[in-house]
Amino acid sequence: MQPPFDDLRGFLTALDTAKQLLRIDRPVALEPDLGAAGRAVANQDGKTAPALLFENIDGFDDARIALNVHGSWANHALMLGMPPTSTVKEQFFELEQRWQKFPVPVDRRSDAPWQEITLSQDINLFELLPVFRLNPGDAGPYIDKAAVITRDSADPNNFGKQNVGLYRMQVKGPDHLGLQSGPPHDFGIHIHAAEGMHEGLPVAIAIGNDPILTLAASTPLEYDQSEYEMAGAWRGGVPYPVVTAPYTGLDVPWGSEIVLEGEVLYQAREYEGPFGEFTGSYSGGRALPVVKVHRVHRRRNPIFEHLYLGQPWTEIDYLLALNTSVPLYRQLKQEFPEVEAVNAMYTHGLLNIISTRVRHGGFARVVAMRLLTTPHGIGYSKIVIVVDDTVDPFNLEQVMWAMTANVNPEFDAITIPRMYEIPLDPTGNPQGITTRLIIDATTPKPPDVRGEFGIPVTAYPETADWERLLKEMTR
Amino acid sequence: MICPRCRCTEATTVAHSPVAGVWEMYSCPTCWYAWRSTEPATATDPDLYHPQFRINADDIAAAPRIV
Numbered sequence: 001m002q003p004p005f006d007d008l009r010g011f012l013t014a015l016d017t018a019k020q021l022l023r024i025d026r027p028v029a030l031e032p033d034l035g036a037a038g039r040a041v042a043n044q045d046g047k048t049a050p051a052l053l054f055e056n057i058d059g060f061d062d063a064r065i066a067l068n069v070h071g072s073w074a075n076h077a078l079m080l081g082m083p084p085t086s087t088v089k090e091q092f093f094e095l096e097q098r099w100q101k102f103p104v105p106v107d108r109r110s111d112a113p114w115q116e117i118t119l120s121q122d123i124n125l126f127e128l129l130p131v132f133r134l135n136p137g138d139a140g141p142y143i144d145k146a147a148v149i150t151r152d153s154a155d156p157n158n159f160g161k162q163n164v165g166l167y168r169m170q171v172k173g174p175d176h177l178g179l180q181s182g183p184p185h186d187f188g189i190h191i192h193a194a195e196g197m198h199e200g201l202p203v204a205i206a207i208g209n210d211p212i213l214t215l216a217a218s219t220p221l222e223y224d225q226s227e228y229e230m231a232g233a234w235r236g237g238v239p240y241p242v243v244t245a246p247y248t249g250l251d252v253p254w255g256s257e258i259v260l261e262g263e264v265l266y267q268a269r270e271y272e273g274p275f276g277e278f279t280g281s282y283s284g285g286r287a288l289p290v291v292k293v294h295r296v297h298r299r300r301n302p303i304f305e306h307l308y309l310g311q312p313w314t315e316i317d318y319l320l321a322l323n324t325s326v327p328l329y330r331q332l333k334q335e336f337p338e339v340e341a342v343n344a345m346y347t348h349g350l351l352n353i354i355s356t357r358v359r360h361g362g363f364a365r366v367v368a369m370r371l372l373t374t375p376h377g378i379g380y381s382k383i384v385i386v387v388d389d390t391v392d393p394f395n396l397e398q399v400m401w402a403m404t405a406n407v408n409p410e411f412d413a414i415t416i417p418r419m420y421e422i423p424l425d426p427t428g429n430p431q432g433i434t435t436r437l438i439i440d441a442t443t444p445k446p447p448d449v450r451g452e453f454g455i456p457v458t459a460y461p462e463t464a465d466w467e468r469l470l471k472e473m474t475r
Numbered sequence: 476m477i478c479p480r481c482r483c484t485e486a487t488t489v490a491h492s493p494v495a496g497v498w499e500m501y502s503c504p505t506c507w508y509a510w511r512s513t514e515p516a517t518a519t520d521p522d523l524y525h526p527q528f529r530i531n532a533d534d535i536a537a538a539p540r541i542v
Contacts (some may be wrong), residue, residue: 032514140507
């Protein structure tokens with residue numbers, strides 16, 4: 001199976017070939033085995049941890065569960081068709097380079113494997129899907145790695161405004177889900193648009209997808225940019241295959257394992273949560289929108305894909321790492337060509353590290369301020385560290401060196417109080433409001449003259465030759 | 476049936492395992508806690524449920540609306 005992959009099964013085959021998939025055929029209990037295994041694989045080496053495929057689920061005779069599909073740098077590289085040993089920085093620039101192909105129009109197909117079985121009555125998600133409680137304090141089973149597809153009711157024919165996003169969904173009843181979204185998320189905009197027209201919001205939920213679609217669905221794109229057209233770009237320009245879902249008319253992935261169709265109920269809000277979140281702590285209970293499921297489409301022996309969440313790092317940190325970093329880099333680069341790279345891999349970008357050449361004294365903090373005003377930065381960039389261009393922002397040893405060698409807290413730690421942020425950050429005071437911190441770890445330049453910074457030690461140019469030689473010798 | 480989390484008495488059986496007799500699933504229509512018969516007692520028994528995750532009607536009424 002060669003990339004790009006049209007479905008999850010194709011990618012799992014590729015992971016298997018690369019010895020990055022563990023098939024688990026012993027019987028497993030939905031609780032606590034699945035959550036425990038999800039945590040255990042996240043505790044392994046993040047460079048090489050495998051995906052897990054459970055094939056013998058207690059109480060089911062036709063279900064499989066995949067965990068940790070994106071959960072290591074090796075798997076992330078294989079998703080992109082790169083060698084599994086590719087560095088984080090190499091994968092960052094590969095994604096950045098492929099982004100330049102955006103938008104790639106979709107490949108519209110008339111039928112899909114998930115049309116094999118359709119249910120329109122007596123829907124019971126607890127019996128149809130092997131959903132499970134992920135962490136002990138969760139309110140119930142969740143669907144947490146599905147692509148949620150909705151349109152803007154005020155502009156329904158605008159393909160770019162059709163959103164494909166990952167939102168957590170609590171399975172509350174047989175055909176009844178709770179769905180979390182914040183107001184700035186595209187889903188939040190869509191539900192407000194629908195309610196403004198006094199109607200519910202049609203929704204499709206695609207479970208078990210090829211890895212690039214999941215990557216695009218969790219990327220902070222602009223509101224009218226299509227995740228499907230970005231998936232095409234990240235597939236190296238190969239159009240992304242979609243099929244029209246019969247009940248809602250929404251465009252859904254051709255390759256999904258399971259597709260739910262239904263409606264976000266007009267004006268309905270219900271208690272939802274808590275749920276162990278990507279921040280490493282449980283979210284509180286909230287009053288959130290409600291989905292009623294009217295159709296279930298699925299393949300035979302479908303694979304239910306899930307994502308473990310808990311104290312970082314877990315799978316979500318690999319999934320949200322470079323697809324968060326690259327758009328921030330591109331937005332900064334537009335106005336500051338000096339920017340070399342952006343690392344927004346920590347807790348979905350609550351902390352960011354920018355590497356930049358420095359035009360003049362005070363420049364680094366201006367670049368950091370711009371990051372705070374990007375669409376993603378408005379909600380997430382609580383802490384921004386800026387380092388010189390000679391520091392690799394993906395190399396934390398180098399970043400820590402820059403912090404120790406360049407930062408005088410009197411001048412270089414800048415705080416901005418009472419800023420908006422996502423309410424999931426447990427430090428918010430009140431929830432949704434925080435102080436932002438910029439740490440300028442670049443070397444001061446005139447006219448910001450201070451300290452006694454010596455001449456940096458630079459290596460012989462031949463070092464690069466020796467790096468190549470040593471790499472070959474250690475293969 | 477008593478909800479282990481909020482102690483509402485209206486929780487019901489909502490699902491049976493597709494392979495008969497392995498587990499049942501229950502759901503509470505007040506706090507929407509859902510649990511499986513085969514889970515540890517800290518998830519299923521109202522007397523042993525995790526104290527830090529218990530909620531009551533006031534918690535539900537005070538839950539912030541996010542969107």
